[in-house]
Amino acid sequence: MTPITIAELVVRGAQQLAAAGVDSPDFDTSSLLASTLNIELNKIPLVRNEPVTPTAERLFTQRLKRRMKREPLQYVLGEIEFYGLPFKCDKRAMVPRPETETLVAAARDAIRTLEVRPVIADLGTGTGIIAVALACALPNARVYATDVSAEALALARENVQRQGLAARVTLLPPGQYLEPLDSSGVAGEVEVVVANPPYVETAQLDQLQPEISQFEPRIALDGGGDGLDFYRHLLPQCSALPRLCLLVLEVGQGQAEAVASIIRRQFPSGQLQVIPDLAHIERVVLAII
Numbered sequence: 148m149t150p151i152t153i154a155e156l157v158v159r160g161a162q163q164l165a166a167a168g169v170d171s172p173d174f175d176t177s178s179l180l181a182s183t184l185n186i187e188l189n190k191i192p193l194v195r196n197e198p199v200t201p202t203a204e205r206l207f208t209q210r211l212k213r214r215m216k217r218e219p220l221q222y223v224l225g226e227i228e229f230y231g232l233p234f235k236c237d238k239r240a241m242v243p244r245p246e247t248e249t250l251v252a253a254a255r256d257a258i259r260t261l262e263v264r265p266v267i268a269d270l271g272t273g274t275g276i277i278a279v280a281l282a283c284a285l286p287n288a289r290v291y292a293t294d295v296s297a298e299a300l301a302l303a304r305e306n307v308q309r310q311g312l313a314a315r316v317t318l319l320p321p322g323q324y325l326e327p328l329d330s331s332g333v334a335g336e337v338e339v340v341v342a343n344p345p346y347v348e349t350a351q352l353d354q355l356q357p358e359i360s361q362f363e364p365r366i367a368l369d370g371g372g373d374g375l376d377f378y379r380h381l382l383p384q385c386s387a388l389p390r391l392c393l394l395v396l397e398v399g400q401g402q403a404e405a406v407a408s409i410i411r412r413q414f415p416s417g418q419l420q421v422i423p424d425l426a427h428i429e430r431v432v433l434a435i436i
């Protein structure tokens with residue numbers, strides 16, 4: 148029997164993913180195949196007539212089946228790139244979104260102009276992307292990363308270690324809001340608070356695509372009735388951080404004004420800025436305290 152070629156697998160895989168309702172069947176099939184064969188995605192067309200070994204074909208088929216059940220592509224690949232850095236990605240935490248790079252860039256630039264050391268707290272670190280990206284961008288930064296989920300913290304730890312940042316990025320024991328900073332005795336050091344909190348309205352959760360609603364941790368997404376619970380709980384607690392000078396929060400579409408007014412209530416003299424993402428959606432609220 149002649150072995151199957153890369154081109155044949157791409158066609159067959161894309162048909163199956165399309166039938167399963169996947170949005171980008173060609174891209175996903177090629178990504179799964181490239182990762183299985185350990186080649187770069189853009190090399191696929193160059194090797195399209197090459198045969199695939201039965202072992203690779205079997206592994207590819209297993210991964211394709213996971214994707215057909217609508218498991219997020221990045222969980223199946225086990226990897227994601229964020230801020231130009233590779234991260235391990237699996238069901239222990241939400242898949243990082245590209246718009247969160249807007250938050251990282253805004254925090255980075257503001258910290259540079261403020262000329263603080265800085266000591267940063269990344270609340271709800273998930274995969275650890277924000278903590279790691281800021282530590283990479285700011286060589287003097289010291290980062291405390293928190294999460295309510297012990298599983299997410301375990302994944303974040305792997306990502307911190309992978310980048311060799313364990314000396315500057317500390318994962319605190321699981322806890323909500325500022326509690327991990329308080330109980331570890333480091334709240335007094337924190338100058339910058341960054342967070343991409345859960346901000347989806349509870350009633351919308353089940354309407355999201357299956358990749359999100361059936362596979363990502365609910366605790367990473369559920370922002371309560373109007374999506375703003377996290378901000379409402381967090382902001383009053385922030386007044387107790389003696390050295391706080393910068394807050395950078397990601398928000399959902401249409402939430403920037405509401406979050407800005409929660410911040411203003413707590414910090415009336417803060418200087419606020421709303422920053423759009425690449426899709427021109429108001430995505431980040433930044434406050435210099």
Ligand code: SAM
Pocket residue numbers: 240241242243244247270271272273274275276277293294295296299322323324343344345346366367368377
């Ligand atoms: N920072 C990651 C990112 O940008 O991809 C993950 C963001 S995800 C939207 C929110 C994270 O906050 C989840 O990892 C979740 O477990 C965590 N979380 C939810 N409620 C929290 C709370 N009250 N205190 C601390 N972390 C919380």
Ligand code: GLN
Pocket residue numbers: 244343344345346347355359367368369
């Ligand atoms: N951006 C995510 C979504 O649209 C939500 C992330 C969050 O709640 N922070 O599903």
